[in-house]
Amino acid sequence: MSTDENSNELHLVMFPFLAFGHISPFVQLSNKLSSYSGIRISFLAASANVRRIETMLNRTAATQIIPLTLPHVDGLPEGVENTADTSPATVELLKVALDLMQPQIKNLLTHLKPHIVIFDFAQSWLPPIATELGIKSVCFSVFLGIAIAYVTACIGRNIPPTIEEVTNPPPGFPGTIGFRTFEASDFLYIFTSFHGTPSVFDRLMKCFNGCDAILMKSCTEMEGPYLDYITKQVNKPLLLIGPVVPEPYSGELDQTWTNWLTHFPARSVIYCSFGSETFLTDDQITELALGLELTGLPFFLVLNFPANLDSSVELKRTLPRGFMERVKGKGVVHSGWVQQRHILAHESVGCYVCHAGFSSVIEALVNDCQLVMLPLKGDQFMNSKLMAMDWKVGVEVNRRDEDGYFGKEDVFEAVKSVMMETETEVAKSIRENHKKWKGFLQNDEIQKKYIIDLVKDLKTL
Numbered sequence: 001m002s003t004d005e006n007s008n009e010l011h012l013v014m015f016p017f018l019a020f021g022h023i024s025p026f027v028q029l030s031n032k033l034s035s036y037s038g039i040r041i042s043f044l045a046a047s048a049n050v051r052r053i054e055t056m057l058n059r060t061a062a063t064q065i066i067p068l069t070l071p072h073v074d075g076l077p078e079g080v081e082n083t084a085d086t087s088p089a090t091v092e093l094l095k096v097a098l099d100l101m102q103p104q105i106k107n108l109l110t111h112l113k114p115h116i117v118i119f120d121f122a123q124s125w126l127p128p129i130a131t132e133l134g135i136k137s138v139c140f141s142v143f144l145g146i147a148i149a150y151v152t153a154c155i156g157r158n159i160p161p162t163i164e165e166v167t168n169p170p171p172g173f174p175g176t177i178g179f180r181t182f183e184a185s186d187f188l189y190i191f192t193s194f195h196g197t198p199s200v201f202d203r204l205m206k207c208f209n210g211c212d213a214i215l216m217k218s219c220t221e222m223e224g225p226y227l228d229y230i231t232k233q234v235n236k237p238l239l240l241i242g243p244v245v246p247e248p249y250s251g252e253l254d255q256t257w258t259n260w261l262t263h264f265p266a267r268s269v270i271y272c273s274f275g276s277e278t279f280l281t282d283d284q285i286t287e288l289a290l291g292l293e294l295t296g297l298p299f300f301l302v303l304n305f306p307a308n309l310d311s312s313v314e315l316k317r318t319l320p321r322g323f324m325e326r327v328k329g330k331g332v333v334h335s336g337w338v339q340q341r342h343i344l345a346h347e348s349v350g351c352y353v354c355h356a357g358f359s360s361v362i363e364a365l366v367n368d369c370q371l372v373m374l375p376l377k378g379d380q381f382m383n384s385k386l387m388a389m390d391w392k393v394g395v396e397v398n399r400r401d402e403d404g405y406f407g408k409e410d411v412f413e414a415v416k417s418v419m420m421e422t423e424t425e426v427a428k429s430i431r432e433n434h435k436k437w438k439g440f441l442q443n444d445e446i447q448k449k450y451i452i453d454l455v456k457d458l459k460t461l
């Protein structure tokens, strides 16, 4: 592809799925690229999401946000335009709305005339539209290579795999990482069709087949064998962003939390949270809360609930009886958004119990807290395996194979292994590996090199 003869400018359209877990990596990518001269970004966003994106996207003269109108879909309340604002019952209707946007997107692309449209897994209808308009399309995976590799292992199947097939790594799959029964059962979600729309697997395959290149939020140092495996499976150019480390939030940590955290000795507090849209079941909340109490360490527990529920009612309903009184002065439970990057950077925080959302684990690694993972859905299982079994930078809470049940003792044992038994070989090597990856992730030169190469790759697509 050749850029505009006169300006040599590369105009990119960004088009993420309607979820902030997806919008955020598209914003990170835009911010990395727009810091280079000659890159123009048009960021497509459903109207209701624009204000929040404005606070995240570095605005330059060459960056614009273009509001989209989400078509009406029966059952999807007006103004609900991202997964965090839906209820579990209506979340899949967002894909119905997205699919109805094809004429709007075609019209926009016709007028914007970008060189490349960078799009998400759900917009499987986009590559043919882009090709028809003479625009290159790049499918950007916000998931790690290891998760995508496992999906591409199913290429060529006429019917979805069975749970038994998913639990065993397919021939040629790098390493020995396979799924447990409850993880395999969760993985089968990608083969399920809702409201008559294509399954995630079908969408992803159409995206991969139709696009000009696949862009991964990863790099060879982090996931070389998995990226090689994907390349073999999809037979498309694989572009890499490199190690993407979220930019630190500006400003200070809220005074209330600073005051609370500062009460405790350095590296003693457990921060426990599950990202932007992962919710625990009642039983999981009970066992987690009791497990944290059992450690005897101070803790800051963040529990969120689907948008259609009242979180204060849910907290009262789900926390064990007498729990808040027993942990008074030592533990806090909060519902709602917190300044996670500030919290992880606070010197009192020594352990992060989390869902293994990729941004969250990276944020833990660039700080000094120990990583205890409790993955609950989708790519989180694979992210956690990469961290615990490949990189060996943290531990996973032990679970029952058939249904993923964990008890308070399992939470306690996992925390104990990294926070109290610090002289064991395992704990020592976890700390060593953490240090190594922290150095790698903080190396600006490596990050810059990947972005420079990516810009070159995009220009020559």
Ligand SMILES: C[C@@H]1O[C@H](OP(=O)(O)OP(=O)(O)OC[C@H]2O[C@@H](n3ccc(=O)[nH]c3=O)[C@H](O)[C@@H]2O)[C@H](O)[C@H](O)[C@H]1O
Residues within 6 Å of the ligand: 020, 021, 022, 142, 143, 246, 274, 275, 276, 277, 278, 336, 337, 338, 339, 340, 341, 356, 357, 358, 359, 360, 361, 363, 377, 378, 379, 380
């Ligand atoms: C692709 C999708 O991303 C999802 O990610 P989610 O947004 O939960 O988690 P992270 O990647 O850790 O990202 C979460 C991001 O939100 C920030 N944050 C979150 C909550 C809060 O209260 N305050 C914060 O600052 C946090 O610091 C991080 O930067 C899931 O894994 C899902 O499985 C995956 O498919």
